[in-house]
Amino acid sequence: MKFGIFYEISVPRPWENDTEYKVYQNCLEQVRLADELGFDQVWAVEHHFLEEYSHCSAPEVFLTACAAQTKNIRIGRGITVCVPQFNSPIKAAEVAATMDIISGGRLEFGTGRSATWTELGGFSADPDETKKTWDEWTRIIPKMWTEDRFGYEGRAFSMPKRAILPKPYQKPHPPMWVAVTSPGTELDAADRGMGSLGLTFGGFSEQEKKVAEYRRRIKYCTPVGAFVNEAVNSVNFLFCHEDNMYGARTGQRLAGTFNYLAEQLLAARQAYPTRSYPNLGLLPALRREATDSVEGQIPEGLAIGNPDRIVEVIKKWEATGLDRINFLLNAAETVPQAEVLASLRLFAKEVMPKFKDSAATAAATASATAPRTPATAAAGGA
């Protein structure tokens, strides 16, 4: 089991001149600490126009800053929106390769397609098309990275032969992931040999079935990249405190704030009737997890409370077959920065050692001082 942190970068009103600056600085401070503590990865979303909920429209810039200020933590572009109105596949490949170079081979490349009308409508993107363009891009981007000169004639994208530069530092290329919010997308990930970057989580038994099916399917995949990235990543909320009830209350406040902001957004399905978006995406599933519990009890799947409780929760998730969990640490700055940092420290001290991979990572962190070479980066990449 590996642990990471995950950023939407939510910014509470009122928006003063320096509100966004402070939130970004807090996030960077958390990332630096997470790197020192041995967290394995940091992910940042690409969202646009999502007032308060996410002011993270240029994650490549934020993550490059993270890379420049850290030594070992892997950098998760989570995700690149593979919709032509949002991004160009050429530019996406170029930016990712540059990030991989700047980070010394620490990039994890996530892909997805956006799930809100707020964003799709804002870019005048056709909701019916997004799954198709995502699928096409995931096949061509790794070729852009690995072929000296790349040319292509496709359905939604074509280009004459050109050298797409620079090339990624990791060889053959960074690990590729798919953001999973809609039912069945984890199978799309498996069929393409990509990692499943879960952005929702159901109950333990539901997750176990999904992971098992993913692992069964990926054995027979046709990989879009040069290698198979068999890995299942999930997301959770984290607030760790010596006092279990204080930790749980604070964690529930964090989860509640996150989900409350999320519900104000206009999901694609709520605005535009289409088979392309069979559910509401990330938002309701996370809300259910945060709120569905017997009155007075802590929702069973959330990593909130004291270290013993969090160890117990993560052991259950580990038993479902998850490889990694990424934690949301704050929402709209509802948890003071000092408490977020203390929560990270306590988690690293009391929880991480109970999980083999993390302990190994933490030990490695203590001795590691130099950026990874391409060979070591590829070896530990996925």
Place this chain on the structure above:
Amino acid sequence: MPLTGTRDLSNILAASAIVPVGKEEHWELPGAQILQLMYEIDDSGMTSLLPPALHPTVPPTVVFTVTRAPESPAGPFVLAQVRVGCRSGARPRGFSAAAYCDSPRATEALRRNWGYPLEVAECSLVKRYDRIDAQVATAAGIVLKLSLMNPEPIGGNDLLYLSTLNVARVERDGIVSGRLVQVDPDYVFRSADRGKPQLEVFDVPAWQLEGARTNWPVSASYAVADVTMPALRYLVDPVKAPLASVERVG
């Protein structure tokens, strides 16, 4: 935290329907035709259209819904609503301050049972193969005219309808108070279509929505469904903060 509405509903409430809570009838509306268009509106109306109990959506929207019920306990009717997209706490809803119905008998029953802020007007919904048209005309003239162009079949499961919050007064134990009455019908779809929205006339004062300037078409759908009108389950106190405003009834 999210923006909240700033609208004072006192004037509308004074003339609103009075709903005796717990006495609503059970209605089935077999084969109802439902035309629905969504538009984004100018952000100048983002908070001014909604009471303090509700959050605006991001972006702000209005939803036009015209329902033709060929059968009901009150006889056939056409009901036209224009609702502001919003959130009651975390729940998606459509806020309705005014609506129209072509049947006096249905108007009276819909006001009494579910608090629809209705007046009688000429309402029509006409299905063609190339377009679906709806219109509402009061004594002052046409107040709504809209169409779905070039309908193409989709699945009923692809549609998602908002529950309505009607501005009304409710009577409980002899006490009358202003509330938003939640109406969340059940739908069993027989067919559904999607097409291009076209809005020709939207007279905002007639819908008590001054400031709702449409600026971007989002979607248009048409469905035939068996609709079950619900028992009242939730009320919203319009002047309270969103998280403190919802009351369970029944």
